[in-house]
Amino acid sequence: MTLLAERTTTAAAEDVDAADVAVLPVGSTEQHGPALPLGMDHMAAEGFAHTATDREDAVVLPTLPVGVSEHHRQFDGTLYVGPETFEDYVRETISSLAAHGVRKVVVVNGHGGNSEALRRAARRLREERTAFAPPWNWWDAVDELADELFDEDGGHADAAESSLLWHLREDLVRPDALEAAxxxxxxxxxxxIHGAVLGFDTIDFSESGAVGRPTQADPEKGRQLFETGRDRLHALLDWLAERPLEACWPRDGR
Structure with missing residues (x-):
């Protein structure tokens, strides 16, 4: 099934009728150091999400490219909205789709700062029995492989992110800037400090904006990360497509 945004309203009606599940890519537009583009996170989410266009049972929604990124605000180019705004936007977007009959959604997330807002949105949608919309973070899906491939704790513009985007968008990665990052x-x-978390903004602990060891990045390793994440995403889509909607709602506790 193709991208929803590329369909006419009459064709979209057929797509929605045939869809068991939707895919919503979300990310951010924020600094990723000197080697990666500002769109790293939403490009990664979109790359994974668009693999679902080959499925007959899925509809892929437009990417939401700005997220919860205020902690990067001191770096040029960073865009952000508040967590409540982002939560409401995601929830209302999914609610509008649910009104057309698709009430199971995988939210493909490319930005860690979105995670709490996405969990809150998913909980509210579920409690209201509007939709079941679990967030899927690509880095969680490939964490074991990333540990094998890279010697880093990482977290932002690191070897894993750099490798993934190097595979997806080689034209946007600056390998000559990885050392500076x-x-x-x-x-x-x-x-x-003594058990208190004091790094409120990225600039408090990173001069380049990166966290980890981006010089370990390699496009072949990025391919491995992408294929592993893609396979796990499709396994989740298979599971959700087959799961009855009634089994997705909260239990009453009695």
Whole structure:
């Protein structure tokens, strides 16, 4: 099934009638250091989501490219909305689709800062019995493989992200800037002093905006990450497409 945004309203009616599940890619437009483009996160989410266009039982929604990224605001080019705004936008987008009959959605997420808002949106949609919309983070789907491929704690513009986008969009990655990204990077996300988390903004602990060891990036490793994530996403779509909607709602506890 093709992308919903490329269909006419009459063709979309046929797509929605045939769809058991929808795919909504979400991400961000924010700094990713000197080697990666601002659109890294939404491009990654879109790359995974668009693999579902080959499925007859799925409809792929337009990408939401701006997310919860205020913690990157000191770096040029970063766009952001508040978590409540993002939560409402995702929830209302899914609600509008549910009104046309598709009430099972996988939200393909490319940005960690969106995670809490997506969980809240999914919980509310489920509690209201509007839709069942579990978030899917690509990095969680490939975490074991990433641990095998890279020696880093990582977290942002790291080797894993750089490798993935190098595979998806080679034209947008600057390999000659990976050393500069790593030179100003922190080893891990955040900063902690005597048990208190003090790194509220990325610039508090990373001069380049990167976190991890991006010089380990490799497009072949990016291909492995992408194919592993793609397979796990489709396994989730298979599971959700077959699951009765009644089994997705909250249990009453009695």
């Amino acid at each position: 790593e030179a100003g990077a922190s080893e891990r996300w955040g900063e902690s």
